[in-house]
Amino acid sequence: MRAGVYDSGIGGLTVVKSLIEQKLFDEIIYFGDTARVPYGVKDKNTIIRYSLEALEFFKNFDIDIMIAACNSVSAYAIDELKANAPFKVSGVIEPGVMALKNKIPNLDANILVLGTTATIRSGKYERLLKQNGYKNINSLSPSLFVPVVEEGLFEGVVLETVARHYFEGIDEPDVIILGCTHFPLIKDEISKFFPSSLLIHSGEAVVEFLQKEFLLNQTFKQTSLKLFASENPDKLKKIASVWL
């Protein structure tokens, strides 16, 4: 079973980590569009165009499923990907909402969605949560989290000050959707501000979703990983060897 995992950069590796841990695939082809990262500040048409280029890339491999491990892609381009792909396609937004539904059946729960500007502007999490009956939804776009993570500042005074800038004055929600694949890397800092909130992590959510929706219940002894990047693949490999 072979998966193609697509992200704007390195954040999707947090999803790869969950896929490897759960042994769902014997091979993962990862493509990070590092030459054009970040997607989170780009507009809809640009994101669709880049996503369809990534789709063409994956057609070179005999993959069974393409996973858009990027919330901005999942927010804007998932329908276009599904319409044009000769293989199965999964994003991360629907899995995230499904995971929340399994864990928090109370429809009055206070939900905070954290995402990039593009993801939040799309309103896709909000719509899907409302369709599932949830009523109390807030969303927030802490735009500096991605560059802070890309700078390698997973803890310390810079991250803390940036987090306070966005979180100060916000009531603690029951559940927080980490609606950007970079955010699991700073979940400890997020939990400092909201210690009682349950965090929904795209990687774990995708694993559950693939098992339930696509019936991927076979497991493999090990997963080989092939990394591709539109620029600086060595940086991607270095980070992957640290994270995974």
Add this chain to the structure above:
Amino acid sequence: MRAGVYDSGIGGLTVVKSLIEQKLFDEIIYFGDTARVPYGVKDKNTIIRYSLEALEFFKNFDIDIMIAACNSVSAYAIDELKANAPFKVSGVIEPGVMALKNKIPNLDANILVLGTTATIRSGKYERLLKQNGYKNINSLSPSLFVPVVEEGLFEGVVLETVARHYFEGIDEPDVIILGCTHFPLIKDEISKFFPSSLLIHSGEAVVEFLQKEFLLNQTFKQTSLKLFASENPDKLKKIASVWL
């Protein structure tokens, strides 16, 4: 006299501001590659490819000079632009060094170059400064300054914390080159840490350079400005109307 001003995003507007103030042109065509910003983290070949695409764009206009108002482009692609352009081309690095030379003739002066990762990695400022006889050169890449500026945080605790993260423990230099067109927007914060340092600003440096090297000494009653962006031109227009 018509100029084409090229930047990866909105930062080049700080150069446009100086050009308008000095009335060097009666028309400026601005192109911001906002769909692919930021360039400062990209590699050499990507920056050259994008720059040559911008050159093709400017061929549609009858411009007299193209100004690469982006240090990352000036660091990596200026020779390719000059080799392929049917009009004059200026970057911002050579003008910056010339401006420094005019203001600080003392070759023992301590110089600090601030720039994006790409600009600093290129070593272009250092080489040019050494060729001009300067000996004491340090460089620093405060990568979070660009996203902080793009987030509109021109002052306050986030900017201050980020600045302290990069500047703490650094001796005050005699002169600081603001080697990224975003940095003039936070020069007050930079001066808080280094109150006695002279700051070199690309916009002012380019004006002097064009007057001296290209003998642009005519002035015009007013400058009309046409803005183009590879995505979200409305955002660019909004920011331009505030800054200019």
